[in-house]
Amino acid sequence: MPKTPVIIDCDPGHDDAMALMLALASPELEVVAVTTVAGNQTLDKVTANAIRVLDVVGADAVPVAAGADRPLVHRAAVAADVHGETGLDGPDLPPPSRDPEPIHAVELMARELRKRPLTLIPVGPLTNIALLIAMYPDLVENIEDIVVMGGAIGLGNVTPSAEFNIWCDPEAAKRVFESEADVTMIGLDVTHQAMLSAARADALRDKGRAGAVVADLHAFYRRFHLEVYGHDDTPVHDALAVAHVIDPKILNTTQLNVELDVTQGPCRGRTVVDQLRRTDRPANAHVAVGVDADRFIDLLTERIGSLA
Ligand code: BDR
Numbered sequence: 001m002p003k004t005p006v007i008i009d010c011d012p013g014h015d016d017a018m019a020l021m022l023a024l025a026s027p028e029l030e031v032v033a034v035t036t037v038a039g040n041q042t043l044d045k046v047t048a049n050a051i052r053v054l055d056v057v058g059a060d061a062v063p064v065a066a067g068a069d070r071p072l073v074h075r076a077a078v079a080a081d082v083h084g085e086t087g088l089d090g091p092d093l094p095p096p097s098r099d100p101e102p103i104h105a106v107e108l109m110a111r112e113l114r115k116r117p118l119t120l121i122p123v124g125p126l127t128n129i130a131l132l133i134a135m136y137p138d139l140v141e142n143i144e145d146i147v148v149m150g151g152a153i154g155l156g157n158v159t160p161s162a163e164f165n166i167w168c169d170p171e172a173a174k175r176v177f178e179s180e181a182d183v184t185m186i187g188l189d190v191t192h193q194a195m196l197s198a199a200r201a202d203a204l205r206d207k208g209r210a211g212a213v214v215a216d217l218h219a220f221y222r223r224f225h226l227e228v229y230g231h232d233d234t235p236v237h238d239a240l241a242v243a244h245v246i247d248p249k250i251l252n253t254t255q256l257n258v259e260l261d262v263t264q265g266p267c268r269g270r271t272v273v274d275q276l277r278r279t280d281r282p283a284n285a286h287v288a289v290g291v292d293a294d295r296f297i298d299l300l301t302e303r304i305g306s307l308a
Pocket residue numbers: 013014015016040079082123124149157163164165237238
């Protein structure tokens with residue numbers, strides 16, 4: 001089987017880190033590059049974290065480029081309550097072994113898209129992807145799919161209405177969902193039905209360095225979930241987006257219209273999904289509506305456990 005070439009645009013982030021490890025452990029994917037965007041923490045921190053995660057698995061050949069250091073229009077916010085001051089609190093990781101590439105993330109994506117079609121997997125705010133579409137509209141036809149972790153049909157996790165990645169930069173999300181590209185939306189509706197338990201995470205501790213790092217990541221990440229949701233099972237949002245590209249049987253998707261709320265009111269950042277087709281707006285996204293949680297967690301833990 002030919003590998004699917006992907007670029008992962010991320011803001012590590014505990015679940016971003018697990019998403020990167022899952023991708024790098026998976027023979028179905030070729031990770032062409034990793035790009036970063038300000039989100040869970042500042043751009044310098046998430047870029048260092050991306051390289052630190054690649055260092056754990058020895059992915060020295062995968063280029064890392066830093067992108068937008070703030071949303072398009074509004075000010076940056078971070079998620080230190082979820083991911084800590086470093087953005088990756090928990091494991092004792094050494095400093096990054098290298099600097100990011102001397103090229104902007106958007107330029108790196110454009111360079112690779114000129115060579116061949118690619119799948120983009122943005123698992124942070126959509127700032128870089130919106131900039132790519134704005135700067136290089138001719139390259140949109142070379143984007144196979146934009147598999148977004150973000151949004152929700154139902155409830156939000158940063159406000160009652162909005163999911164964090166979309167809420168950070170709703171204007172960017174609007175640009176992406178309104179583009180000509182294929183967009184797949186993997187939102188909280190499915191990520192919250194596919195939790196990694198403390199027991200499954202802890203069982204990775206004896207399975208090599210990557211497994212031990214994931215066990216430490218989960219031990220920190222679950223504190224927030226215990227406090228807010230009352231259980232120490234955690235969604236692994238970003239890894240579910242990667243898993244969908246590896247194994248399309250994990251998620252059920254439906255073609256629906258998604259409209260972005262970019263107003264300043266209480267619904268700012270909401271992904272308004274026309275699930276009951278109450279408008280005549282055409283479908284603009286494949287929206288994940290169901291998940292085989294066991295299939296996902298088995299894939300995630302087996303693949304991470306297989307890393308050295
Ligand atoms: C998303 O927000 C971030 O905190 C996570 O990394 C994930 O991408 C979930 O809402």
